[in-house]
Amino acid sequence: MYEYVIVGGGVHGTCLANYLIDSGGYTHDELRIVDPRDALLASFATKARQCGMRTLRSSFVHHIDTEPFSLETFATGHGRGDELVATEDYPNRPTLELFLDHARYVIDRRDLADCHVQGTVSAITEPDHGESLRVETDERAFDTRRVVLALGLGPQPTYPEWTTPMPDDAALTHVWEEGFDPTAATAFDGRTIVVGGGITAAQLACRFAEQTHVTLLSRHDLETALPEADPQWINWGHIETHIHTLPAGSQARHDRIRNVRNDATIPPYVMDRLTDACNRGDLAVRIGEISCAHATGDGLLVRFADGRSTATVQVLLATGLEPAPDHPLVSQVAETLGLERGANGFPVLNDRTLAWRRTDGADSRVSVSGMLAETTVGPLARNVIGARRVAERLLTGCSESRGQRRTASEPAHLG
C-alpha cells in the first residue's frame, strides 16, 4: 500500500513528490510517480524545445524545489549567474537549460527518479469501498491511500476545422504533436505559415525565421504582457478573497480566472525578437484566418478567409491543447468514484485540502494539480508556482489526517 501515487511526472508531479519527500512525512517506498516518459519532466523539456523557447517566462524563484532561492544558488554555485536574464520591470528569468539543469539537480539530490514508474494510467478504482484506491496501468496496479492527478495542460493538440480532410503526409503539423521535429520542418522547400497568436506561435516563428521566411498568422492583433497573470495571484490570501468567495464549481470562478489571465499574449522579450525578424525581412505578421487548404505535390494550397490564397506552403499550428478536463482519465475517475464536476467539466475541489469532492459532498482520496486545479488554485495554477501552492495544501491536509489517525489509534496503542 503506497501513501501517494502521483499520476504524471511533469513539472507538477515532480515538484509535489519533492515537497512530500522533503517534508519528512513520506519515504521513497511510500510514493510512486507514474508517467509514460523515460524521465521525469521530459514532457515539459520536449515541449519547450519543440517551440524554440530560450528562457522561462516566469522568474528565478519559480522552480520545483522547496526553497525559493534554490535556483539562484545553483546558478551562482555553478558559475552560471549570466543565465539569470535581466528583465525590465520584472525579476530575472532563467534560461531553459538552467531551469532544466536545476530541476535535474533537485531530482538527483532527492533520488526522485527512484519513485518513477514508467506507464500510462488507464483507470483508478476503489476496490475496498473508500479505504484505498487502485491505480491501473496496462502492465500493473498500485494500491494507495491517495492519488494526485498531475496530467498537464490538455490531452490532445487542438486542430482548426479546416484541417480535418487532410492526408497524413500533408505539409501540416502541430507543434505539440508527439514527434514534431523543428529541424526537419525547417528543411521544407517553400514558405512557412505559423498559425497562432500567443507566446508559442511567436517563439516558433522566431526560430523558423532564422532559417526561412515565415508568416505568423494570428486571428487577433498581437498583444504584449510579461507574466501570465499578475503576481498577486501567487498569494493564497488574494486567491481566497477573489476566487473562493465565489461558489465552488460555478461559471463565475472560470470567468474571473479567464479575465485575469493574459492568455494569447506575447512577452516583450519575444516581441522584440519578432520585431527584429520583421525588420530583417525574414518574418511577416498577418491578421486573419485560413478558411481551407488542399494538399498538393509540393506543399499546401491555402485559402485565407479574406479570399486570397497562396501555394507551396507548410503550415505549423500553435493553436493550443484541448481543455484539461477532456482527458479521458478525468472522466473515468469522476464516473467510477462518483466525483463532482462543475462548469466546463472541471473537478470541484475542497478549497482547503484540494481533495476532489464526491457528489455527496464528502472529500475523496483524489486531489488534482496543474490546470485541473485552476478553479481553486487560481489563474497561475497551471504554472510552475501553482505546484508549490498545491504542495502546501496537500501537506497541510495530510498532517491533519495523519494527526487524526494518530489521535484515534493512540489510546489502543497506549493501552
Ligand SMILES: Cc1cc2nc3c(=O)[nH]c(=O)nc-3n(C[C@H](O)[C@H](O)[C@H](O)COP(=O)(O)OP(=O)(O)OC[C@H]3O[C@@H](n4cnc5c(N)ncnc54)[C@H](O)[C@@H]3O)c2cc1C
Ligand atoms: C512551452 C511551454 C513553456 C512554459 N513556460 C512556463 C514558464 O516559463 N513559467 C511557468 O510558470 N509556466 C510555464 N509553462 C506552463 C507550465 O508550467 C507547464 O506547462 C508545465 O509543464 C505544467 O506542468 P504539468 O506537470 O501540469 O504538465 P506536464 O509538465 O506536461 O506534465 C504532465 C505529465 O502527465 C503525464 N500524463 C498525462 N496523462 C497520463 C496518464 N494517463 N498516466 C500517466 N501519466 C500521464 C504526461 O506524460 C506528462 O509527463 C509553460 C508551458 C509550455 C508548454
